[in-house]
Amino acid sequence: MYLADETWPNLGTYFEEESLAIVPLGSTEQHGPHLPEGTDHMIAEALAREAAERTGYLCTPTINVGVSPHHRQFHGTMWVDAPVFRDYVESFSRNLSYHGIDRIVYVNAHGGNVEHLQEVGRRLHETETAYAIEWMWDESIPDLVDDLFERNGPHGGPKETAMIMHIANELVHDDRLEDARDGGLTEWDEMGVHGAKTFYDAADNTENGVLGDQTDATPKKGEELFEAASDQLVKLCDWLDDQPFEDLMPEPHVRERE
Numbered sequence: 001m002y003l004a005d006e007t008w009p010n011l012g013t014y015f016e017e018e019s020l021a022i023v024p025l026g027s028t029e030q031h032g033p034h035l036p037e038g039t040d041h042m043i044a045e046a047l048a049r050e051a052a053e054r055t056g057y058l059c060t061p062t063i064n065v066g067v068s069p070h071h072r073q074f075h076g077t078m079w080v081d082a083p084v085f086r087d088y089v090e091s092f093s094r095n096l097s098y099h100g101i102d103r104i105v106y107v108n109a110h111g112g113n114v115e116h117l118q119e120v121g122r123r124l125h126e127t128e129t130a131y132a133i134e135w136m137w138d139e140s141i142p143d144l145v146d147d148l149f150e151r152n153g154p155h156g157g158p159k160e161t162a163m164i165m166h167i168a169n170e171l172v173h174d175d176r177l178e179d180a181r182d183g184g185l186t187e188w189d190e191m192g193v194h195g196a197k198t199f200y201d202a203a204d205n206t207e208n209g210v211l212g213d214q215t216d217a218t219p220k221k222g223e224e225l226f227e228a229a230s231d232q233l234v235k236l237c238d239w240l241d242d243q244p245f246e247d248l249m250p251e252p253h254v255r256e257r258e
């Protein structure tokens, strides 16, 4: 069920019976010369809507702009500051709890959002408002991602390229896949100096903004990733729905030992 398509009486029926919401979040930021800037939010929305369709749970509209200042040197990248993003997602989630939602899955497809969503989840947990968890699609299927691609990359690489080929193939510039590979960084291994991370921006490491070997992506592999990640998401939603609310809430303060 997609919230924006429903009427309020229908939603009232949902809130009477269910208390789970799926919230897609991504970014609008450069994804190299070959992929659209909406890559992350398109992936998040497609997975969230697929899971909502399969399970009947509620999917909210997508939060399309996230925490992406580290891509700002590339044309068109959009972002909001991290504290604003946290407050916005927290307020958005408290709004859901007003209607009766007490468990939320943040379907995330942008690495820059992760720590902030975890912080929002912590705040909602602390106030016993809701149990909200962050879920990142590629982290739910690490073995498959490793098996499918030899030279992956955390950004604009073959896994995201394959996903967009599956979701919106018309937006992929497949005549630029070799350029994407040759102008970026194919071997990614967290760089740093004596244990310190010495860069802030994507532009510090990659000329064209992307990492990995994009020529390894195909729509078929994208479909495989999409199906496997959707299965994981459906299972996560069912698990979360099954938990008694008290079990999801914080432990009481420890007692003094006698």
Ligand SMILES: [Zn+2]
Residues within 6 Å of the ligand: 031, 039, 040, 109, 110, 155, 156, 160
């Ligand atoms: Zn991305």
